[in-house]
Amino acid sequence: MLKSKEIFVCRSCGYETPKWFGRCPSCGEWNTFEQSVPLASAPAVRNSKPVSVSPIGEISADEDVRCQTGISELDRVLGGGLVQGSLVLLGGDPGIGKSTLLLQVCQQIAQKQRVLYVSGEESARQIKLRASRLGVTAENLLVLSCGDLDTILATIRQEKPQTVVIDSIQTMTLSSVASAAGSVTQVRECTNVLLSAAKENDITIILVGHVTKEGNLAGPRVLEHIVDAVFHFEGEEHHAYRILRAVKNRYGATNEIAVFEMHDNGLRQVENPSAMLLSERPTAVSGSCVVCVLEGSRPILAEVQALVTKSGFPTPRRMATGFDYNRMQLLLAVLEKRAGYFFGTLDAYINVVGGLRLDEPACDLPIALALVSGLRDRPIPADLLAIGEIGLGGEIRTVTRLEDRIREAERMGFRKVIVPASGLEKLQQKKFGIRIIGASGIMEALRALAETSPKAHNQEDA
Numbered sequence: 040m041l042k043s044k045e046i047f048v049c050r051s052c053g054y055e056t057p058k059w060f061g062r063c064p065s066c067g068e069w070n071t072f073e074q075s076v077p078l079a080s081a082p083a084v085r086n087s088k089p090v091s092v093s094p095i096g097e098i099s100a101d102e103d104v105r106c107q108t109g110i111s112e113l114d115r116v117l118g119g120g121l122v123q124g125s126l127v128l129l130g131g132d133p134g135i136g137k138s139t140l141l142l143q144v145c146q147q148i149a150q151k152q153r154v155l156y157v158s159g160e161e162s163a164r165q166i167k168l169r170a171s172r173l174g175v176t177a178e179n180l181l182v183l184s185c186g187d188l189d190t191i192l193a194t195i196r197q198e199k200p201q202t203v204v205i206d207s208i209q210t211m212t213l214s215s216v217a218s219a220a221g222s223v224t225q226v227r228e229c230t231n232v233l234l235s236a237a238k239e240n241d242i243t244i245i246l247v248g249h250v251t252k253e254g255n256l257a258g259p260r261v262l263e264h265i266v267d268a269v270f271h272f273e274g275e276e277h278h279a280y281r282i283l284r285a286v287k288n289r290y291g292a293t294n295e296i297a298v299f300e301m302h303d304n305g306l307r308q309v310e311n312p313s314a315m316l317l318s319e320r321p322t323a324v325s326g327s328c329v330v331c332v333l334e335g336s337r338p339i340l341a342e343v344q345a346l347v348t349k350s351g352f353p354t355p356r357r358m359a360t361g362f363d364y365n366r367m368q369l370l371l372a373v374l375e376k377r378a379g380y381f382f383g384t385l386d387a388y389i390n391v392v393g394g395l396r397l398d399e400p401a402c403d404l405p406i407a408l409a410l411v412s413g414l415r416d417r418p419i420p421a422d423l424l425a426i427g428e429i430g431l432g433g434e435i436r437t438v439t440r441l442e443d444r445i446r447e448a449e450r451m452g453f454r455k456v457i458v459p460a461s462g463l464e465k466l467q468q469k470k471f472g473i474r475i476i477g478a479s480g481i482m483e484a485l486r487a488l489a490e491t492s493p494k495a496h497n498q499e500d501a
């Protein structure tokens with residue numbers, strides 16, 4: 040047999056090469072190559088017996104067997120519960136609350152199943168301390184502090200749990216793989232082995248994966264290809280809110296989100312995120328406007344704030360948190376050119392409240408209104424909301440699922456909504472308990488806004 044030579048593997052995409060590169064020829068990332076050794080030999084093919092195969096017509100297409108976690112928001116994001124025999128990855132920054140969430144999930148499913156929680160990061164005592172704080176006491180929850188995957192697999196075979204949590208995949212090692220825990224090769228091989236374990240034993244395995252600071256799971260794409268579902272747990276360090284997002288899901292829709300709030304005794308699901316995100320909204324302060332974003336199947340209201348002040352610098356500062364910086368520049372340009380509002384010598388800041396990210400075109404109009412409101416220092420009525428994409432000509436373009444968005448605004452007690460005029464016709468056959476104002480351009484929207492703000496009647500525009 041040939042002596043195994045050293046190879047280099049890209050941390051980002053898993054590309055393998057015998058030569059080191061500064062930049063990955065496959066994914067284009069810089070400085071992602073790490074030294075590795077190829078697997079000792081090609082995996083040997085066992086001498087297996089053939090199995091019987093059935094015509095496709097005879098295969099039962101019954102629903103997957105799902106285990107509900109009892110946390111309804113989580114179940115919704117999962118697509119109805121954890122699917123038996125699946126390998127699931129939960130990714131997120133260190134400290135975001137992955138272990139907390141999974142311990143709470145373990146507590147729930149251990150009411151009906153045998154569950155094994157394996158931690159390669161904490162001792163059994165540390166797990167116990169955390170569990171006590173979270174009120175996790177289920178009898179059927181077994182705990183193992185171990186990073187040696189061979190031992191863990193043997194334990195799984197012996198204890199026969201139906202659900203296993205591996206916290207985290209970066210701390211696991213297979214003795215047959217000669218590279219360090221956390222390296223691409225080790226992470227990938229461990230994941231592969233766990234995938235077969237999940238399928239062979241028909242058990243659910245949940246992996247925790249820490250995200251590198253670039254926002255990637257170590258060996259991310261490789262890992263995301265192997266597993267059945269990928270969920271990201273996100274949030275701002277100093278906010279209590281956490282968002283669980285389905286990134287890939289073989290058993291459900293992606294882009295579904297669930298919102299949680301971190302408390303001393305663990306994470307609590309937030310069933311009404313709009314109410315939460317709007318709860319601290321200041322009244323009668325300029326620059327604040329409400330947007331409606333679609334997170335998966337569900338419309339969520341959130342607050343965006345704009346602050347416009349005189350600049351102390353030759354080049355005014357522009358900053359956007361939770362919104363695309365270039366899109367903000369573009370909106371400012373459209374406001375100048377199409378509506379005559381000049382931000383030239385002014386600093387402008389945009390902030391999306393609650394750590395949400397607005398990537399949808401539907402947020403253009405509310406952000407533009409917030410900017411103008413900030414510029415003129417005139418508050419937007421608290422019961423008004425705006426939805427629409429803004430084009431370069433200052434035109435307001437229609438957005439997807441307008442009706443769902445308006446319904447959410449209605450549910451949250453809003454009284455007026457400015458929408459793209461082109462979407463009005465479709466809405467006319469329906470009944471709404473909210474006043475719908477159509478606008479075809481940015482000027483029209485600003486006029487409608489002025490008409491709904493009582494103060495604007497006696498104040499003349501600057």
Ligand SMILES: Nc1ncnc2c1ncn2[C@@H]1O[C@H](COP(=O)(O)OP(=O)(O)O)[C@@H](O)[C@H]1O
Nearest residue numbers: 131132133134135136137138139140301302303
């Ligand atoms: N003793 C404690 N009391 C209250 N909250 C705690 C305590 N310890 C940790 N936390 C909370 O839990 C978070 C860590 O969650 P954890 O589940 O360990 O994250 P991860 O597994 O994603 O690294 C901390 O950021 C903190 O908000």
Ligand SMILES: [Mg+2]
Nearest residue numbers: 137138160206
């Ligand atoms: Mg942890």
Ligand SMILES: [Zn+2]
Nearest residue numbers: 049052063066
């Ligand atoms: Zn690469």
